[in-house]
Amino acid sequence: MNDESxxxxxxxxxxxxxxxxxxxxxxxQQGIENRSCLSLAAGFVDxxxxxxxxxxxxxxxxxxxxxxxxxxxxxxxxxxxxxxxxSLLAHLARxxxxxxxQLGIGADRLVVTTGSQQLLxxxxxxxxxxxxxxLVAMPTYFVFLGVLDGVGARTIGVEADENGMRMxxxxxxxxxxxxxxxxxxxxxxxxxxxxxxxxxxCLADDRRSEVLRLAQQYxxxxxxxxxxxxxxxxxxxxxxxxxxIWSRPGGDERVILAMTFSKSFxxxxxxxxxxxxxxxxxxxxxxxxxxxxxxSQWNQALLTHVLKSGAYVAHLEQVKASYxxxxxxxxxxxxxxxxxxxxxxxxxxxxxxxxxxxLPEHIETGxxxxxxxxxxxxxxxxxxxxELCYPTVNGQSRAHQMRLSFGVLPPDNLREGIRRLSGAIxxxxxxxxx
Amino acid sequence: MNDESxxxxxxxxxxxxxxxxxxxxxxxQQGIENRSCLSLAAGFVDxxxxxxxxxxxxxxxxxxxxxxxxxxxxxxxxxxxxxxxxSLLAHLARxxxxxxxQLGIGADRLVVTTGSQQLLxxxxxxxxxxxxxxLVAMPTYFVFLGVLDGVGARTIGVEADENGMRMxxxxxxxxxxxxxxxxxxxxxxxxxxxxxxxxxxCLADDRRSEVLRLAQQYxxxxxxxxxxxxxxxxxxxxxxxxxxIWSRPGGDERVILAMTFSKSFxxxxxxxxxxxxxxxxxxxxxxxxxxxxxxSQWNQALLTHVLKSGAYVAHLEQVKASYxxxxxxxxxxxxxxxxxxxxxxxxxxxxxxxxxxxLPEHIETGxxxxxxxxxxxxxxxxxxxxELCYPTVNGQSRAHQMRLSFGVLPPDNLREGIRRLSGAIxxxxxxxxx
Numbered sequence: 001m002n003d004e005s006x007x008x009x010x011x012x013x014x015x016x017x018x019x020x021x022x023x024x025x026x027x028x029q030q031g032i033e034n035r036s037c038l039s040l041a042a043g044f045v046d047x048x049x050x051x052x053x054x055x056x057x058x059x060x061x062x063x064x065x066x067x068x069x070x071x072x073x074x075x076x077x078x079x080x081x082x083x084x085x086x087s088l089l090a091h092l093a094r095x096x097x098x099x100x101x102q103l104g105i106g107a108d109r110l111v112v113t114t115g116s117q118q119l120l121x122x123x124x125x126x127x128x129x130x131x132x133x134x135l136v137a138m139p140t141y142f143v144f145l146g147v148l149d150g151v152g153a154r155t156i157g158v159e160a161d162e163n164g165m166r167m168x169x170x171x172x173x174x175x176x177x178x179x180x181x182x183x184x185x186x187x188x189x190x191x192x193x194x195x196x197x198x199x200x201x202c203l204a205d206d207r208r209s210e211v212l213r214l215a216q217q218y219x220x221x222x223x224x225x226x227x228x229x230x231x232x233x234x235x236x237x238x239x240x241x242x243x244x245i246w247s248r249p250g251g252d253e254r255v256i257l258a259m260t261f262s263k264s265f266x267x268x269x270x271x272x273x274x275x276x277x278x279x280x281x282x283x284x285x286x287x288x289x290x291x292x293x294x295x296s297q298w299n300q301a302l303l304t305h306v307l308k309s310g311a312y313v314a315h316l317e318q319v320k321a322s323y324x325x326x327x328x329x330x331x332x333x334x335x336x337x338x339x340x341x342x343x344x345x346x347x348x349x350x351x352x353x354x355x356x357x358x359l360p361e362h363i364e365t366g367x368x369x370x371x372x373x374x375x376x377x378x379x380x381x382x383x384x385x386x387e388l389c390y391p392t393v394n395g396q397s398r399a400h401q402m403r404l405s406f407g408v409l410p411p412d413n414l415r416e417g418i419r420r421l422s423g424a425i426x427x428x429x430x431x432x433x434x
Numbered sequence: 435m436n437d438e439s440x441x442x443x444x445x446x447x448x449x450x451x452x453x454x455x456x457x458x459x460x461x462x463q464q465g466i467e468n469r470s471c472l473s474l475a476a477g478f479v480d481x482x483x484x485x486x487x488x489x490x491x492x493x494x495x496x497x498x499x500x501x502x503x504x505x506x507x508x509x510x511x512x513x514x515x516x517x518x519x520x521s522l523l524a525h526l527a528r529x530x531x532x533x534x535x536q537l538g539i540g541a542d543r544l545v546v547t548t549g550s551q552q553l554l555x556x557x558x559x560x561x562x563x564x565x566x567x568x569l570v571a572m573p574t575y576f577v578f579l580g581v582l583d584g585v586g587a588r589t590i591g592v593e594a595d596e597n598g599m600r601m602x603x604x605x606x607x608x609x610x611x612x613x614x615x616x617x618x619x620x621x622x623x624x625x626x627x628x629x630x631x632x633x634x635x636c637l638a639d640d641r642r643s644e645v646l647r648l649a650q651q652y653x654x655x656x657x658x659x660x661x662x663x664x665x666x667x668x669x670x671x672x673x674x675x676x677x678x679i680w681s682r683p684g685g686d687e688r689v690i691l692a693m694t695f696s697k698s699f700x701x702x703x704x705x706x707x708x709x710x711x712x713x714x715x716x717x718x719x720x721x722x723x724x725x726x727x728x729x730s731q732w733n734q735a736l737l738t739h740v741l742k743s744g745a746y747v748a749h750l751e752q753v754k755a756s757y758x759x760x761x762x763x764x765x766x767x768x769x770x771x772x773x774x775x776x777x778x779x780x781x782x783x784x785x786x787x788x789x790x791x792x793l794p795e796h797i798e799t800g801x802x803x804x805x806x807x808x809x810x811x812x813x814x815x816x817x818x819x820x821e822l823c824y825p826t827v828n829g830q831s832r833a834h835q836m837r838l839s840f841g842v843l844p845p846d847n848l849r850e851g852i853r854r855l856s857g858a859i860x861x862x863x864x865x866x867x868x
Contacts, residue, residue, distance in 0.1 A: 011656055013585075016560040016717035019724050028511070044509050052503040055732075059493035069486040073702035075478050077462070114548055114726045121725045126450040143727070150724045151447075222445055268507035268731040283450035290453050290584045291555045292548045293577070296704040296730055298489075 019150045037382040038417040040404040049322045051266055051315050058305040072301035078289045080112025084300040087307045088273055096247045105252060109275055111284055114295045116231050116260035116272030121147050123227055123256055126283040127187040128153040135189045137165040139389030141197045155391040162347050164203030167210040174218045184221050195232040195352025198389045198403035208245045215254050226255045234264040234316060236351035237324040253277050261303060264316050269299040329411035330355055333418035353407040363428060364399040375424035381417050453584040471816040472851040474838040483756045485700055485749050492739040506735035512723045514546025518734040521741045522707055530681045543709055545718055548729045550665050550694035550706030555581050557661055557690055560717040561621040562587040569623045571599040573823030575631045589825040596781050598637030601644040608652045622659050623649060629666040629786025632823045632837035642679045649688050660689045668698040668750060670785035671758040687711050695737060698750050703733040763845035764789055767852035787841040797862060798833040809858035815851050
């Protein structure tokens with residue numbers, strides 16, 4: 001479809017035509033068409049550790065109190081319930097290892113959203129006119145790439161390694177854009193700082209300081225914001241946690257910190273939040289006002305309860321233990337079934353839900369590739385093709401990688417899934433040699 | 435602010451600058467600044483009839499069943515839970531006085547949204563490029579006027595009376611647009627068919643057929659869709675219900691039917707839905723995919739339960755009884771305190787939450803008017819100025835009307851609110867004569 005057609009030529013808007021380039025649709029369709037497969041693709045969370053008891057306790061507590069119950073079932077404000085936002089400040093302080101006072105902001109800097117996804121979409125809508133530029137790591141979260149397409153942004157990929165986006169590459173990209181006179185079009189640097197979806201990489205401590213410095217240095221006529229997507233932050237299984245970019249000196253003026261309860265508690269309650277630089281508060285709230293004038297008060301009330309009661313933190317420990325076991329199962333299976341295949345390698349994430357696997361460069365993984373076909377049709381296993389996680393412009397995409405999720409399947413099935421994948425890769429390598 | 439400025443001139447996007455024209459922000463600010471007032475302005479629902487017991491029963495039932503509970507707390511699909519959408523079909527059939535089979539559609543034509551507001555925003559985003567045209571009744575739902583501004587649509591008002599939008603005026607407007615060569619830019623006719631916010635008017639039965647006929651007649655090179663906002667449909671206190679525009683022959687190809695549980699059950703669960711013409715399904719779901727990839731599964735599970743158990747219908751009867759009492763209290767107070775003021779008149783709604791009051795034409799009601807000041811500062815009563823409910827183009831706004839809500843206050847306070855309003859109007863009339 002052609003974005004450049006005259007608006008009045010189409011029945012639907014230019015924006016709706018742009019939105020049709022979202023990869024998640026293809027992916028869900030593949031999931032539906034390959035239901036008999038073991039899915040290492042699905043980004044869902046572990047079923048068995050969903051907080052049924054915690055939610056029932058919270059619902060009972062909220063609804064047994066007439067005043068709280070009525071507040072939960074009434075309209076709220078676009079920005080989100082004030083009591084909830086105060087609980088979120090305490091939650092954030094805990095994660096940053098500080099007191100609420102040390103955070104240096106009030107609840108007026110928080111916006112509650114329908115999952116952190118809505119925050120990402122609102123920020124994109126607030127910042128980007130068509131042709132404006134977003135810098136992202138390669139690879140990065142493919143759903144946000146679709147959001148950027150949806151607002152007509154130009155997305156430029158920056159090299160990354162096992163420690164996240166490379167700062168030398170970022171500096172070079174910014175310098176190049178400045179030289180080409182395009183610096184004013186750079187609105188945002190997008191980073192999934194903790195256990196990136198899809199790579200599992202965690203942005204190194206020194207890089208967090210450096211990206212902030214670079215964003216400040218290159219903010220000339222217009223500010224360059226950093227969108228720090230910390231969706232997986234709480235799912236750390238090994239190693240010390242790293243303070244957010246947002247928490248560093250000057251960070252709160254430059255960084256949009258996006259967080260969610262979807263991974264750490266329940267995606268079904270669809271609640272995330274953002275901490276925003278002051279100038280962004282009004283534009284983001286105005287856009288959200290048009291969209292839904294506020295996320296569910298009821299879900300906010302339940303989360304307020306579990307945050308205050310301690311049930312949230314206790315449950316998180318269970319969730320982490322469960323995912324740690326699964327990650328270890330997947331990595332053990334990879335050692336067992338994949339280590340002897342020449343040119344196959346993978347990252348060992350300290351948290352999150354994903355393992356990023358690279359094959360020999362000539363082995364493509366896309367939906368149309370022999371490997372995807374062989375894996376889904378003959379070996380009964382599905383994965384997310386890595387090329388979805390690259391910007392589509394400038395031929396930056398790489399076709400020989402894949403994302404493996406350990407969120408959904410139990411450990412035994414993860415092992416079996418990797419065994420099957422190993423079989424599919426070996427088949428395709430054999431054909432390629434033949 | 436100037437929309438026409440070059441995109442790269444601004445820190446924020448053109449869209450975010452457009453979104454800043456939303457009137458609800460002013461209104462909420464006024465509410466905050468005038469907390470001591472009796473508010474006949476707030477669009478909230480009746481606190482005392484919120485379904486606390488029903489929600490607790492539903493939460494307990496859903497979470498006591500491991501499989502249902504896990505489904506509720508997991509991710510869902512962008513379109514909404516299939517079981518919930520099937521329950522919605524049965525719900526819709528009940529409202530239309532038909533069987534599900536007679537509806538002639540499947541659950542694949544429904545989209546679940548975060549309140550019906552999100553559906554309105556998605557439809558606007560799917561249809562409108564800047565400069566495209568939407569036809570609306572005068573007055574109409576002011577939040578949607580803000581949404582239309584937000585996507586850069588041109589909004590053209592069409593005369594309305596106590597039976598809703600006048601079809602002779604609509605026909606004349608369409609003929610005029612055709613003559614001016616602008617028919618291809620007309621994408622949508624927006625109608626709040628039942629107990630319009632703000633006028634309380636219900637679109638008459640014959641007008642519902644006629645608007646469909648006109649939309650079909652004038653759909654030449656491009657289709658003209660009808661957005662039937664039936665948010666208040668279930669809040670009918672007198673008289674027979676009128677079948678939707680959507681239900682009429684050919685309606686399901688032309689009409690987007692928007693409904694919500696916010697008014698009839700609870701705004702806190704933030705759940706609405708749309709029934710869409712087939713061509714709109716993909717654009718709307720793609721846009722929603724970028725935005726949040728699905729509304730809360732948990733809230734959908736609760737509503738599925740109360741719809742199936744019968745708790746919803748039983749609760750609705752209580753809600754209606756409560757609002758009927760309030761409406762009658764407000765109308766009685768108007769008869770008592772306002773009937774003798776020359777040039778003051780109001781509509782008597784058969785349902786909904788609003789009474790539309792007109793003053794003598796020289797008495798302005800806006801935020802900057804002497805009446806608003808006198809009412810809020812001296813008499814302690816607040817209302818919504820009617821001019822917010824008119825499109826801002828072409829000087830179509832009228833300044834001598836107001837919206838009175840009977841949703842929030844108890845009957846005694848409604849009477850007192852009208853008594854105070856009467857005092858304020860008399861004061862301003864006296865000053866105007868002096």
